[in-house]
Amino acid sequence: MTTDTLRGRPWPRFRIERGGWLVAAVLIALVVLVPIAVLAAAALDADASHWAHLAAYVLPQAARNTLILLAGVGAIVTVAGTGTAWLVTAYDFPGRSTLAWALLLPLAMPTYIIAFAYLDMLHPIGPVQTAIRALLGFDSPREFRLPDLRSLPGAIFVLGVVLYPYVYLSTRAMFATQSESMIEAARTLGAHRLAVFWRVVLPLARPAIAVGLSLALLETLNDIGASEFLGVQTLTVSVYTTWVTRSDLAGASQIALSMLVLALGIIWLERHGRRRQRFAHGRRMRPITARRLTGAQAALAGVLCWLPVLLGFGAPALYLLAETYKRLHLVGGVSEQLLRGLGNTLLVASSATVVTLVCGLVVAWAARSLRESGGFNAGRACARAASIGYAVPGTVLAVGLLAPLAFIDRAASGIVGNHGALLMGSIGGLVVAYAIRFLAISIGSVEAGLARIPASLEQASRVLGETAGSTLRRVHLPLLRPALAASSLLVFVDAMKELPATLLLRPLNFETLATWLYAEASRGTYEEGAVAALAIVMAGLLPVVLLARTNLNMER
Known part of the structure; x- marks a missing residue:
């Protein structure tokens, strides 16, 4: 055994294999970045007349609707998420323990499904308005009807009530880690409870609120089904209609580039808003003690x-x-047909899960194995670049993938002489899009799992002569099973729900549950679409329940 080995320096074989992991991570990161670069090049290379037409007739209305939608949804999710998180954390009232996890249940509802449900429930001749007219003594919708849900305010309401758990989840975790001593000090100085919340609790929770809000806004920007069902012309809907209806790839690329700039702006605002936040607390921090509510106060909180x-x-x-x-x-x-759509959904989602999990493991392991070299960590840079796909709306990603997939098909046809589509308009193209879109989930879960594994295990494996690959296979993978299971579950469910990228990249006559529901809702056949929607919701409940149990165990 050499001195260099005992000091923890990598053997030449270990160093060479570590370089191989880095090469693989760089290739994965490039695959994620290529559609974004292609999108930007296609948009900037288009004729100036395209920009003039978009600037005059498409972008003003679509951008206005999108910004109003983002502002309205942001207000709802911030108030609902922060308010419910504080009530469940700081007060004790009947049903509080159930609400701690029940408030996460809307995460199982994709935005297009809740829009689909509310469109039928709140229809002028639907069950809700019919019951209201019966109570008020009216006979027909002409005498009384609620405001039409197919509007911008209707879209704000629908998206807000389904996306607030993003803010609730992050803010509840922040509230649970705040110290009771700070609140007691503020109360000792004469501040009443409302002042303590506004001047002490809320400022400390700003980073968590910003994170949850940015995720909710990115989901709002990615939405296409709910916005189109409700008749709101957003940037996402404009990209889809420009490409599918007019077959105008240049125009779709330009609108998609505008969406990408907006998405990156949301991420920048979130990081900029909490750039100077610093927190510290003592080792014996005492968590917030829930105040018991009774009577009318308990009922109001419930x-x-x-x-x-x-x-x-x-x-x-x-x-x-x-x-x-x-x-x-x-x-x-x-x-x-619905059973066939279910089979297609399971096939594509499971394939995408395997690919995403393997790629995430490669990138995260490259970042881990290169961390000891000091200075710039190329593996960590690849992990950050590969994770950017989650911030890119599905419609933008799909438009950016059209040209690369077509190029690969032409190259493959020239080599093997096959003129069929290998990736463009195939299941393979969908798997690539899903993997790019959800790679951040896999990388984040694996990195979190690796962070819990002591570096001494890796060093011991190296001393015994194991390579980086064998160390990962024999030491880390058994310890990473919980993280890999959670990651695969989240990716699988997200792939089942994905609609925008599927609409643009799916093969001809290929339906998933999401596209089947989209088609049925467009035709107004709600009974058939409800079966597909219920299947998607039931699949989404499992990770939500596991997430709720994990949070409750962490709080205990």
Whole structure:
């Protein structure tokens, strides 16, 4: 055994293999960055007349609607998420323990599904308005009807009640780690409870609120189904209609580039808003003690917390169950086309999960194995570059992938003489898009799992002559099973729900549950679409329940 080995310096074989991991990580990062670069090049290389037309007729209205939508949804998710997180953390009232996890349930509802459900429930001749007219003594919608949900305010409401858990989740974790002593000190100085919340608690929670808000806004920017169902012309809808309806790739690229700039602006604002935040607390920090509420105060707190759960999950879920029962009872089963869509969904989602998990493991392991070299960590830079795909809306990513996939197909045809589509308009293209979109989830989960594994295990393996690959396989992978399982579950469910990229890149006559629901809602056949929507929601419930259990265990 050499002295260099005992000092923890890598053997030449270990160093060479570590370089191989870096090469693989660089290639994965380049695959993520290529569609973004192609998109920018296609948009900037287009004729100036395209920009003039977009600037005059498309971008003003679409950008205005998108900005208003982002502002409205941001206000709802901030108020609902922060308010419910504080009530559940700082106060004790009946149902509090159940609400701690129930407030996460809307995460299982994709935005296009909740829009689909509310469109039918709040229709002028739907169950809600019919019941209201019966109570008020009106006979027809001409005498009384609620404001039309197909509007910008309707889209703000629908997206807000389903996306507030992003703020609730991050803010609740921040509230749970705040010290009771700071609140007691403020109270000793004469501040009442409302002043303590505004001047002490809320400023300390700003980083968590900013993180949750940025995630909610990125999901809003990525949405296409809810916005189109509700008749709101956003930038995302404009990209889809420009490419699909007019076959104008240059125009779609220019709108998509505008969306990308907006998405990066949201991320920059989130990081800029908390750039100077610094926190410190003593080792014996005492968590916030929940204050017991009784009577009217307890009832009000319960209503304020249960209302978002009812609007964001309870009412749509009950609607889907009722409509699914009607469909199965009247027809006697599920249609063959829907079963085929379910099979396609499982095939694409499982394939994308495997690819995403392997790529995330490679990138995270490259960052881990190169960390000891000091200075610039190329592996960590690759991990950050590969994670940018999650911030890119699915429609933008799909448009950016069109040219690279077509180029690969032409190159493959020239080599093997096959003129069929290998990636463009194929399942392979969908898998690539899903992997790029959700790679950040895999990388983040694996990095978090690796951070819990002591470096001494890796050093011991090196001393015993193991390579980087064998160390990963024999030491780290068994310890990473929980992180890999959680990551695969999240990626699988997100892939099942993905709609924008699927609409643009799917093969001809290829339906997933998401596209099937989109088509049924567009035709107004809600009973058939409810079956697909319920299947997606049931699949999304599992990771939400696991997430809730994890948070509760961490708080204990």
